[in-house]
Amino acid sequence: MRWALITGGTDGIGRAVAGQLAAAGNGVLIVGTNNAKGIRAEREIRRDSGNSHVYLLPADLTLLSEAHRLADEVESRCDGPHYLVHSAGMVRGHRVLTAEGVESNFAVNYLSRFALTNRLLPLLQAASRPGRSARIVLVGGAVRKGPIHYHDINLTKGFTTVRAIRQFQQANNVFTVELARRLHRAATPVTITCLRPGMVATNVRRNFPRWMRWAVTLAGPLVALPPKRTAASIVTLLCDPAFEGLSGAHFSHVRRFKPARVPAAHRPEEGAKLWALSEHLIAHTQQRTAPRRDVTFRPNESS
Ligand SMILES: NC(=O)c1ccc[n+]([C@@H]2O[C@H](COP(=O)([O-])OP(=O)(O)OC[C@H]3O[C@@H](n4cnc5c(N)ncnc54)[C@H](OP(=O)(O)O)[C@@H]3O)[C@@H](O)[C@H]2O)c1
Numbered sequence: 542m543r544w545a546l547i548t549g550g551t552d553g554i555g556r557a558v559a560g561q562l563a564a565a566g567n568g569v570l571i572v573g574t575n576n577a578k579g580i581r582a583e584r585e586i587r588r589d590s591g592n593s594h595v596y597l598l599p600a601d602l603t604l605l606s607e608a609h610r611l612a613d614e615v616e617s618r619c620d621g622p623h624y625l626v627h628s629a630g631m632v633r634g635h636r637v638l639t640a641e642g643v644e645s646n647f648a649v650n651y652l653s654r655f656a657l658t659n660r661l662l663p664l665l666q667a668a669s670r671p672g673r674s675a676r677i678v679l680v681g682g683a684v685r686k687g688p689i690h691y692h693d694i695n696l697t698k699g700f701t702t703v704r705a706i707r708q709f710q711q712a713n714n715v716f717t718v719e720l721a722r723r724l725h726r727a728a729t730p731v732t733i734t735c736l737r738p739g740m741v742a743t744n745v746r747r748n749f750p751r752w753m754r755w756a757v758t759l760a761g762p763l764v765a766l767p768p769k770r771t772a773a774s775i776v777t778l779l780c781d782p783a784f785e786g787l788s789g790a791h792f793s794h795v796r797r798f799k800p801a802r803v804p805a806a807h808r809p810e811e812g813a814k815l816w817a818l819s820e821h822l823i824a825h826t827q828q829r830t831a832p833r834r835d836v837t838f839r840p841n842e843s844s
């Protein structure tokens with residue numbers, strides 16, 4: 542049996558991916574913070590797919606410690622994973638620091654993805670077979686060129702929701718290309734791609750600031766896709782033999798699924814800088830003693 546780990550698999554896009562992979566006979570591990578919702582999702586996906594190999598692994602991925610604990614649990618629970626989908630995400634309209642000192646939007650929508658992916662890479666590599674590489678898909682967003690504020694990653698000066706979104710989405714764009722570059726250099730048969738959905742009819746808006754909720758409420762009925770259509774594109778990226786070996790590529794699914802160009806994600810110096818920042822933040826949070834103080838980073842400093 543092939544196994545999939547789907548963060549955010551208890552709701553929205555991730556849940557639809559989990560349902561489709563379970564229906565195709567894969568073992569599925571779903572992750573979310575809300576236990577009651579997760580248990581419901583686990584039960585319903587089992588019922589609807591007729592597949593009993595669906596398990597909830599609760600974790601709060603705003604915390605790196607939780608990403609590491611989750612990786613350990615995945616290792617003990619399954620042979621794999623063969624598929625890793627990062628769909629856990631939220632948009633918080635005000636600045637909140639995690640207990641590890643990282644701005645919470647950046648923590649859950651990018652940094653824990655970096656940490657979890659790197660912890661699971663040996664397992665993904667071991668699960669790969671000739672012609673059937675393990676695959677990673679990041680669920681990204683519409684931003685093509687958001688700045689990453691290396692000198693103020695927690696946005697202590699002038700936090701806005703839009704700045705936070707642009708920063709974490711660009712981090713996902715750059716990470717996709719940089720990880721692919723490193724996997725290729727190490728001849729590791731694991732691939733990564735990033736899907737940029739348009740508007741999808743999910744609960745993601747619940748923590749949006751009021752103006753964004755209004756905008757989404759007005760535009761949603763006209764343009765929002767049902768999650769199952771976005772999920773079908775993710776399943777294509779994970780399972781379709783036509784995408785075997787393709788890595789570091791971006792796709793979008795606004796009206797239809799197609800390749801996307803994100804030139805700003807391809808600068809090697811940006812990839813190296815983001816990698817150094819991410820390792821620094823992980824090292825810093827592991828050494829923390831005083832909670833809820835902003836972490837800092839000087840771009841030329843590597844951990
Ligand atoms: N919907 C859109 O229009 C849209 C557009 C562009 C990009 N996206 C991106 O697509 C991804 C999925 O969003 P969605 O629309 O499917 O949202 P959603 O319906 O709100 O689902 C989000 C999922 O992430 C989980 N999650 C949230 N915070 C978490 C945390 N701290 N730790 C672990 N799991 C957490 C949620 O579980 P709990 O509720 O139990 O925590 C839920 O399973 C996100 O990255 C989002 O930014 C969405």
